[in-house]
Amino acid sequence: MDTKRIFIFDTTLRDGEQAPGYSMNLDEKIRMALQLEALGVDILEAGFAIASPGDLASVQAISRAVNDVTVASLARALQKDIDAAWLSVKDARHPRIHTFLATSDLHLQYKLKMSREQAFEKARTMVSYARNLCPDVEFSCEDATRSDLDYLCKVVEAAIDAGANVVNLPDTVGYATPDDMHKMVGSVMNRVPNVDKAIIAVHCHNDLGLAVANSLAGIQAGARQAECTVCGIGERAGNASLEEIAMAIRTRGDEFPYTSNLKTEEIYRSARLLSSITGVKINPSKAIVGSNAFAHESGIHQHGMMANSLTYEIMTPESVGVMTTSLVLGKHSGQHAFEKRLIDLGYALSKEEVDRLFGEFKNLADRKKTVMDKDLIALVENTNKPSAITWELDSFVVNSGNMMTSTACVTLKKGDKKYQEVACGTGPVYASLRAVEKIIRHPFGLEDYSLQAVTEHRDALGEVLVKISDGNGFYRGRGVSTDVIEASILSCLAAVNRMLDESVPPAGGGVKATEMVNFDNDMLSDHSDKRKEQFDE
Ligand code: KIV
Ligand code: ZN
Numbered sequence: 001m002d003t004k005r006i007f008i009f010d011t012t013l014r015d016g017e018q019a020p021g022y023s024m025n026l027d028e029k030i031r032m033a034l035q036l037e038a039l040g041v042d043i044l045e046a047g048f049a050i051a052s053p054g055d056l057a058s059v060q061a062i063s064r065a066v067n068d069v070t071v072a073s074l075a076r077a078l079q080k081d082i083d084a085a086w087l088s089v090k091d092a093r094h095p096r097i098h099t100f101l102a103t104s105d106l107h108l109q110y111k112l113k114m115s116r117e118q119a120f121e122k123a124r125t126m127v128s129y130a131r132n133l134c135p136d137v138e139f140s141c142e143d144a145t146r147s148d149l150d151y152l153c154k155v156v157e158a159a160i161d162a163g164a165n166v167v168n169l170p171d172t173v174g175y176a177t178p179d180d181m182h183k184m185v186g187s188v189m190n191r192v193p194n195v196d197k198a199i200i201a202v203h204c205h206n207d208l209g210l211a212v213a214n215s216l217a218g219i220q221a222g223a224r225q226a227e228c229t230v231c232g233i234g235e236r237a238g239n240a241s242l243e244e245i246a247m248a249i250r251t252r253g254d255e256f257p258y259t260s261n262l263k264t265e266e267i268y269r270s271a272r273l274l275s276s277i278t279g280v281k282i283n284p285s286k287a288i289v290g291s292n293a294f295a296h297e298s299g300i301h302q303h304g305m306m307a308n309s310l311t312y313e314i315m316t317p318e319s320v321g322v323m324t325t326s327l328v329l330g331k332h333s334g335q336h337a338f339e340k341r342l343i344d345l346g347y348a349l350s351k352e353e354v355d356r357l358f359g360e361f362k363n364l365a366d367r368k369k370t371v372m373d374k375d376l377i378a379l380v381e382n383t384n385k386p387s388a389i390t391w392e393l394d395s396f397v398v399n400s401g402n403m404m405t406s407t408a409c410v411t412l413k414k415g416d417k418k419y420q421e422v423a424c425g426t427g428p429v430y431a432s433l434r435a436v437e438k439i440i441r442h443p444f445g446l447e448d449y450s451l452q453a454v455t456e457h458r459d460a461l462g463e464v465l466v467k468i469s470d471g472n473g474f475y476r477g478r479g480v481s482t483d484v485i486e487a488s489i490l491s492c493l494a495a496v497n498r499m500l501d502e503s504v505p506p507a508g509g510g511v512k513a514t515e516m517v518n519f520d521n522d523m524l525s526d527h528s529d530k531r532k533e534q535f536d537e
Contacts (some may be wrong), residue, residue, distance in 0.1 A: 004257060004258045004442040005258070006219060007201075007224060007225040007261075008042050008043070008245075008261065009072070009201060009225050009228070010228065010229065011229055013045065014047050015050055015229060016233040018232050018234045018235065021278065021467070022280065023499065024270035026057065026455030027500070029047075029061075030058075030062060032277060033062040034290075034428075035266070035269065035270050035273050038068045038266050038269075039261075040223075042465050043069070047073060047088070048075075048087075049075070049087065050080065050084040050428055054116075056087065059071070059073045059089060062091075062095070063088065063091045063092035064092070066092070068092050070094040070096050070110050071094065072098045072138065073085035075097060075278075075535070076097045077101040077122050079402065082097060082133065085098070085099070085130075097138070098138040099139055100168075101119055101126070101140075101283070103123075103141040103142065103144060106146060107142060110513075112155070113249070118152055119155070120151075120154065120533060123139065123157045124162045125162070131162065133248045138166040138167070139164040140165065140201075141155055141168070143173065143180070144169040144170055145169070145175055145182065145217055146172075146175060153187065156188055157192045157193060157194055159198075162438070164198055167200055167201065169200065169202060169218070170202070170227075170452070173207060174208055174210070175209070178213045178214055179208065179217070181218045182215040183191035184218075185200060185218045185221035189221060191441065198491075201225035201226070202218030202223045203227035203240075204239070204240045205239055207237045212245055216248055220256070221254065226239060228242040229241065231243070231282060231286065233274070235490065242267075243287070243289055246267065247287075250264055264319055266321055268287065268425055269287055271288075279477050279491075279495070280476065282452075308509060309421075321346075324343075327341055329365070329371045330369065330375070338357075338358055341376060342357070345376060355473070361379060374454050375461050375495060376463055390497050391412050391413070391422040391496055391497060392413045393410075393413075393490060394411040394412055394413045394418055395410075396410045396489060397409045398428040400428040400431070405425070406426065406430065407423070407430035408432040409422045409487075410432055419438045422435060429484075432488060432489050436493065442499070444495075445468065445469050446469045447468060448466065448467035449468075449471050449488075450467075456476055459482060462483070464478070464488045464493045467476075470499055476488075477492060477498065479493070497517050
């Protein structure tokens with residue numbers, strides 16, 4: 001084995017997705033999984049199968065959709081969890097069961113009410129049970145960084161002995177420092193006699209903002225699998241950010257002489273896709289993928305950059321897939337040029353999708369003189385997910401001014417029927433959203449609203465991100481248009497469709513999981529269940 005190779009274990013769809021505001025539907029999870037495969041992650045943790053029939057179904061669908069990546073499903077160290085995990089991944093080309101049990105006295109005493117001996121035995125027997133089902137088993141010692149080191153080493157040894165191919169040492173609560181992490185991983189590497197028979201992994205949370213530094217310290221001490229998420233999304237303050245780990249390794253080969261399978265040029269696209277699916281904006285100053293990450297405002301910096309980009313740039317935007325040159329299309333551009341540009345931007349779309357997007361492009365080009373790459377990306381990413389009950393915008397008229405109450409008349413389509421309502425409000429956005437609410441007859445509150453320009457010019461597309469709530473949950477949506485009221489209505493409808501989707505019981509959808517798995521109601525109070533977000537947020 002290449003001793004310098006780092007395996008990237010992405011848990012965006014499990015640890016990431018369980019964070020408030022990041023839940024995705026089946027179709028969105030598959031789109032994200034395919035992008036993670038294109039990014040070149042080695043292992044993709046697709047979900048926590050026992051949590052619900054929906055979770056099991058999505059892990060199963062992802063297992064069938066991808067080829068070149070190992071698909072993992074999480075399971076507590078319980079037979080029923082492991083059975084559900086196996087059922088969800090067994091159709092994958094490379095399946096993995098990821099089972100976990102806490103090893104810290106705090107968790108053993110207060111959460112699991114188990115002695116160290118009982119937990120040791122449970123870890124051993126459950127790894128062995130999983131290994132009899134699946135050739136690839138990962139065992140995680142939850143809260144490893146707050147566990148007694150001698151005991152931790154014994155559990156790691158027993159897990160490897162029972163057949164674990166990977167043993168993960170998580171900093172579950174983000175408490176460790178890089179020095180702690182280095183010492184813990186180093187001790188396991190030196191003291192566990194059979195450690196050479198498995199890969200040691202690190203999985204760090206970001207409560208003190210140290211998740212990436214801790215992961216890198218663990219790698220320097222001998223860990224060879226890094227667990228992380230796109231944009232660092234995850235429980236509480238999140239997980240270690242995939243793009244930061246990847247680019248630290250690529251940029252600082254002197255400190256981190258390791259290799260990975262990642263195509264870093266796919267990083268930006270992965271982050272954008274996550275943001276467009278979840279409707280959560282990327283922080284402008286987010287390292288690697290934020291809109292300011294490669295922007296140079298100050299005159300001194302700009303001067304230096306012009307003389308030699310190395311003066312202020314430690315990595316190129318292109319190395320993470322951020323485009324600096326932009327081809328301009330306009331209303332006279334034909335479908336061929338349009339399609340070619342989409343391919344150059346890295347999109348592999350079906351003929352139907354290209355045809356539909358070309359229509360949208362033509363509408364946009366009528367309103368906007370030049371259509372830039374960023375506009376095209378916004379159009380592609382705005383693809384609305386299929387939904388059982390889809391409300392679409394037909395037309396709207398608003399009447400607004402600084403000396404009057406705003407009025408909006410909105411017409412929506414559902415199937416081939418049209419519905420129209422008029423509503424007033426203190427502003428045009430408020431009036432339009434009230435009209436939508438009257439049509440759909442499902443009250444909701446606007447929890448968050450943001451508007452930003454996609455490109456720099458006056459005729460820029462406006463991108464609106466909204467978060468709405470109906471008392472049962474929070475739902476996000478995104479809309480883009482040169483008209484900010486239209487973008488607002490579109491974003492609201494994306495959120496509304498998601499809200500209505502979730503308030504309808506899921507259709508059978510091919511998985512007969514409920515017949516075979518006894519889903520666990522306790523999971524509602526466990527950290528894995530995204531339904532909990534509705535009450536936590
Ligand atoms: O943070 C953690 O400990 C986890 C484990 C379940 C791997 O997510
Ligand atoms: Zn975690």
